[in-house]
Amino acid sequence: MDSEALKKYSALHPKPAGLTLQYGTAGFRTKAEQLDHIMFRMGLLAVLRSKAVVSTIGIMVTASHNPEEDNGVKLVDPLGEMLHPSWEEYATQLANAEERELQKIVTEICQKAAVNQHKDASVFIGRDTRPSSEKLSQSVIDGISVLGGQYHDYGLVTTPQLHYMVCCRNTQGQYGKATLEGYYEKLSKAFMELIKQSPSSGESQRHLKIDCANGIGALKLSEMEPYFPKEVLIHLYNDGTKEKLNHLCGADFVKVHQKPPRGLDMKPNERCCSFDGDADRIVYYYKDATGHFHLIDGDKIATLISIFLKDLLAKVGQTLKMAVVQTAYANGSSTRYLEETLKVPVHCVKTGVKHLHHKAQEFDVGVYFEANGHGTVLFSKAAETKIRQLAKEAKDDEKREAAKVLENVIDLINQTVGDAVSDMLVIEAILALKGLTVQQWDAVYTDLPNRLLKVQVADRRVIDTTDAERRAVTPPGLQEKIDALVKKYKLSRAFVRPSGTEDVVRIYAEADTQENADALAHEVSLAVYHLAGGKGAPPQP
Numbered sequence: 001m002d003s004e005a006l007k008k009y010s011a012l013h014p015k016p017a018g019l020t021l022q023y024g025t026a027g028f029r030t031k032a033e034q035l036d037h038i039m040f041r042m043g044l045l046a047v048l049r050s051k052a053v054v055s056t057i058g059i060m061v062t063a064s065h066n067p068e069e070d071n072g073v074k075l076v077d078p079l080g081e082m083l084h085p086s087w088e089e090y091a092t093q094l095a096n097a098e099e100r101e102l103q104k105i106v107t108e109i110c111q112k113a114a115v116n117q118h119k120d121a122s123v124f125i126g127r128d129t130r131p132s133s134e135k136l137s138q139s140v141i142d143g144i145s146v147l148g149g150q151y152h153d154y155g156l157v158t159t160p161q162l163h164y165m166v167c168c169r170n171t172q173g174q175y176g177k178a179t180l181e182g183y184y185e186k187l188s189k190a191f192m193e194l195i196k197q198s199p200s201s202g203e204s205q206r207h208l209k210i211d212c213a214n215g216i217g218a219l220k221l222s223e224m225e226p227y228f229p230k231e232v233l234i235h236l237y238n239d240g241t242k243e244k245l246n247h248l249c250g251a252d253f254v255k256v257h258q259k260p261p262r263g264l265d266m267k268p269n270e271r272c273c274s275f276d277g278d279a280d281r282i283v284y285y286y287k288d289a290t291g292h293f294h295l296i297d298g299d300k301i302a303t304l305i306s307i308f309l310k311d312l313l314a315k316v317g318q319t320l321k322m323a324v325v326q327t328a329y330a331n332g333s334s335t336r337y338l339e340e341t342l343k344v345p346v347h348c349v350k351t352g353v354k355h356l357h358h359k360a361q362e363f364d365v366g367v368y369f370e371a372n373g374h375g376t377v378l379f380s381k382a383a384e385t386k387i388r389q390l391a392k393e394a395k396d397d398e399k400r401e402a403a404k405v406l407e408n409v410i411d412l413i414n415q416t417v418g419d420a421v422s423d424m425l426v427i428e429a430i431l432a433l434k435g436l437t438v439q440q441w442d443a444v445y446t447d448l449p450n451r452l453l454k455v456q457v458a459d460r461r462v463i464d465t466t467d468a469e470r471r472a473v474t475p476p477g478l479q480e481k482i483d484a485l486v487k488k489y490k491l492s493r494a495f496v497r498p499s500g501t502e503d504v505v506r507i508y509a510e511a512d513t514q515e516n517a518d519a520l521a522h523e524v525s526l527a528v529y530h531l532a533g534g535k536g537a538p539p540q541p
Helices: 003-012 036-053 085-096 099-112 133-146 159-170 180-196 216-227 251-257 298-316 332-341 353-360 381-393 397-412 420-434 438-442 478-486 514-531
Strands: 028-031 056-061 070-076 122-127 150-156 206-211 232-237 272-275 282-287 293-296 322-327 346-349 365-369 375-379 450-456 464-466 471-474 493-498 504-510
Touching (some): 036 056, 036 099, 036 133, 056 133, 056 159, 070 133, 122 133, 122 159, 133 150, 159 180, 159 420, 180 397, 206 420, 216 232, 251 272, 251 282, 282 298, 298 365, 298 397, 298 420, 322 353, 332 346, 346 353, 353 375, 375 381, 375 420, 397 420, 464 493, 471 478, 471 493, 493 514
Parallel strands (some): 122 150, 206 232, 206 272
Antiparallel strands (some): 028 070, 056 070, 272 282, 282 293, 365 375, 450 504, 493 504
16 A cells, blocks of 8 residues: 555545544435545545455445435445445544544554455446535545556446446346446336236326436436337426425425425326435325325335235245335334235334345345335345246246246346336336226325424433334333323324434324324423433424
8 A cells, every 4th residue: 555645645635623424324424515535535445345355346426315515425335235334334434534544544444354455446436416426526536546446437327326337247247237228228128028018008108207306317217218118108307407406306305295396297196206316215196186195105115016026926836935124114004004914024123224125135035115215125046046947947827927027027126225216117017017006006005194203302322222113222211101102092103213313313103193193293202302301492292
């Protein structure tokens, strides 16, 4: 390692005094002007990680659904998964090191993680459409270059596209071709194969309105449009030409505010969906004839996919185990429907994509979605091999056809990470194959009314939880109080959990009516305020 070069370059990307940041589920995220040193140092870290695992590593410059003036960075591990937890620790150390300790910390990471300095390093870089992203990805390149790493800059891509590229590269092309064309071709081919079977292929074209959050999704969907069959008519809104990224639009806005985005006019019963800023989340919605807004969130997407897959798995007649993974935020109605009506096992894990992904890997077929619309389906190697074999060799026609459909689903879904483009195509294919309208999909079960609140506290660490964040262990007396409040209402439950990023406690409550859900959430927020050191005035109903 050339310590002089490291010193010289590091001085060009100085760390603002007194700034400390933590690498979390979303990587680093903050105001764009505070990130230059972070980008440089994550370039360094990607080289070290690449040498340690002798594989290509990805770096994505994005802050997803955050406001346009923010930015962020996350690293992608060899199979397109999120950075290994032990390296999140190294990322945080490197990010917060003072100039003079940088060399020492790099050396320490090399020792701790057994990094072979003589191995080659290779890094793939991608970025979103934020005004700050191009300059920041240049700082990443400086970091890679100073440690002698090779890089390929994909420029503007969705986050899931970069995950896909990294996985293709490290599977020597088994997962697909590591180019945008390769991505578009793989997905559109699988999609066309799927909808060929659909009963409605002769009738009207399928219209879908898409709110692209004024982000990268619009750019990539318009590049992909020539690959789509003529039956699919997508109409792009909030394409980034006029308005600010994520401003009053995008999946996060629609989910949180339970209302349509700005810049998209909805006629009754039209199918609409929203991507988030880096196109790794999707939610659907429509307005009924009375003008009432209906949100179809990640829970209902997971349910639709599960209904479809369960049916196909039964037809191929293999003993493949399927399960759905949710978090405590999943609507109680979805859990009840999956377990009781569909008879599919449901597992609850802590909030955060990495926990869902990890659990889903335990099954032959693992479906996971967060309520916010981030999710995908994972197929075990054994399940995939079995399905592909049956699609070729099964004597029984029904078995073979079902296996072929499953094979196309495997190719259409982005198994590395939640991907709005891929998820959208899976949903569109299922609706076409099952001949379902958006209203029929919505009617599979009725969401229990719910309410999300947050309470400011002096220190979020006073709250500790267990049972996948569904029960509070500390402060003493809080869980007992919540249990007593929940008993007052029908079909109710409530839980509290500390935010991962700020001193607030998040509260979720659901009950048989909106009025009761609101009342329960308010009463729980008062309990948190009094027992967990609330700040400012007590919560008002």
